[in-house]
Amino acid sequence: MSLNQISEQRCFDGRQLRFKHQSAVLHCEMQFSVYLPPQAASQRVPALYWLSGLTCTDENFASKAGAQRIAAELGLALVIPDTSPRGEGVADDPQGSYDFGLGAGFYVNATEEPYAKHYQMYDYIVQELPALLEAELPLTSLRAISGHSMGGHGALVIGLRNSSRYRSISAFSPICHPSACPWGIKALTGYLGADPNRWQQYDAALLLAQQGSDLPILVDQGLADQFYPEQLRTETLLAAAKRSGAQAEIRLQPGYDHSYYFIASFIEQHLRFHARYLGLLAA
Numbered sequence: 001m002s003l004n005q006i007s008e009q010r011c012f013d014g015r016q017l018r019f020k021h022q023s024a025v026l027h028c029e030m031q032f033s034v035y036l037p038p039q040a041a042s043q044r045v046p047a048l049y050w051l052s053g054l055t056c057t058d059e060n061f062a063s064k065a066g067a068q069r070i071a072a073e074l075g076l077a078l079v080i081p082d083t084s085p086r087g088e089g090v091a092d093d094p095q096g097s098y099d100f101g102l103g104a105g106f107y108v109n110a111t112e113e114p115y116a117k118h119y120q121m122y123d124y125i126v127q128e129l130p131a132l133l134e135a136e137l138p139l140t141s142l143r144a145i146s147g148h149s150m151g152g153h154g155a156l157v158i159g160l161r162n163s164s165r166y167r168s169i170s171a172f173s174p175i176c177h178p179s180a181c182p183w184g185i186k187a188l189t190g191y192l193g194a195d196p197n198r199w200q201q202y203d204a205a206l207l208l209a210q211q212g213s214d215l216p217i218l219v220d221q222g223l224a225d226q227f228y229p230e231q232l233r234t235e236t237l238l239a240a241a242k243r244s245g246a247q248a249e250i251r252l253q254p255g256y257d258h259s260y261y262f263i264a265s266f267i268e269q270h271l272r273f274h275a276r277y278l279g280l281l282a283a
Contacts, residue, residue, distance in 0.1 A: 003136050006031070012072035013038040016062060025120050025128045026085040032129070033058040034137065035068050039075035046142035046167075046278040047077040047133070048271065049125065051158075053149030053173075054183070055103045058082045061148075064260035070268045074275045077139055081129060083150070085118040093190075099183050100190055106178075107154030108202050110191035119191055122202075125154065126162055144274035146170040148263060149227075153178055156204035156217070156237075163214035168277040170218040170270045172263050173225055177205040177233035184231075205236035212244035218273045219248065220266050222256030 007018040014037040023030045039045050048071075050061050058080045061067070071078050084090075084105030091114040093101035110119035133139050143166050147155035152174025159169035178184020179199045188199040200206050221234045229235060234250070241248040256262040275281040 002132065011035065011068045014040070014068065014072050016068065018058070021132065023085070023124060023128060025124045026118050028085045028087040028090055028118055030085065030124075031058055031082055033062045033080040034133070035062065035071055035078040035080075036138065037072045037075050037077060040077060040138045044138045044140045045075050045077050046144070046280065047079050047139050048274050049079045049081070049130075049143060049145045049155075051081065051107060051125065051145070051147030051151030051154040052083050053147070053151050054083070055098050056083050056151075057103070060260065061263075064264065065267050066264045067267050067271060070271045074271060074280045076271060076275060076278065076280060077137075079129070079133060081125060084121065090118045091115050100187055104150065104187065106150060106187045106191060106202070107158065108188070108191050111198075112191055112193050115191050121154075122158065126158055126165065130165075142167060142278050144168045144170075144278055146172075146270060146274070147174070148172040149232075149258065150175055150183070152219070153184075153202075153204060157202050157207065159215055159217075160204060160207045160211070160213055161201070166215060168216050168218075168274045169213070170273060172220050172266070172270075173222060173227070173232055173258050174204065174219060174237070175232055176237040177203060179203045179206065180236070181231045181233050205233065205240045208237065208246055208248070209240035209243050213246040213248065215247075216273075216277060217241075217246060217248035217250075218270060219250040220262075220270075221250070221252050222258065222262050223252055223254050224256055225258045225262075227258055
């Protein structure tokens with residue numbers, strides 16, 4: 001087994017696990033968390049892949065969102081990767097900023113040095129991690145994808161570009177139009193170079209406007225979010241969904257901010273949304 005289990009806690013009769021492994025795609029050791037619901041003790045179960053935001057690790061969602069209770073009821077595994085490669089030799093932001101480099105991989109495949117060797121987070125999430133987990137844990141090949149902020153950007157982009165690999169997409173407070181916000185412009189320039197044409201493949205608003213979506217989408221955005229609208233640009237996703245006629249429900253929630261309190265308030269609705277398309281609940 002190529003997974004090294006480093007922790008386990010019993011949780012709602014399931015198992016909250018943490019692993020590390022050597023990633024061939026990222027050329028470094030990676031850690032990630034998995035919640036296996038009680039049903040996984042006797043059968044394979046589908047999985048929701050959760051992508052976290054800037055500065056997070058795999059532990060934030062597992063400890064703050066309160067998702068395990070509903071996941072246990074539904075029979076849904078939660079897969080929670082880290083947000084960037086890490087370790088000795090992995091390049092960071094030269095200024096040590098929180099919004100680029102370590103903890104801020106943006107779920108892209110970097111082409112610029114010194115980031116290209118390690119920052120291949122898109123391929124890690126789409127290809128390497130599911131193949132590894134479905135071979136070594138009791139998971140089916142049925143997947144959904146969700147995330148928060150930078151991870152909401154990742155979930156939307158990965159789901160839109162890989163509709164055959166997922167059944168549904170959701171996001172909390174996603175960076176919707178990274179080609180036109182400060183966080184996104186910095187990250188995409190650093191990882192992909194200065195040509196904006198190369199950024200479009202990682203821009204959810206542009207992708208949704210151009211191609212629509214074969215998958216159902218649920219997005220929640222708090223109207224008291226300190227990063228709304230400048231960084232998150234939710235209006236561009238609303239316009240893209242309208243233009244393309246996509247099956248997208250984009251909800252603006254009064255009074256909610258960018259924190260995990262917001263996620264905890266609506267995570268049950270998101271898990272039940274995904275469960276319908278994963279065949280765990282009646283439509």
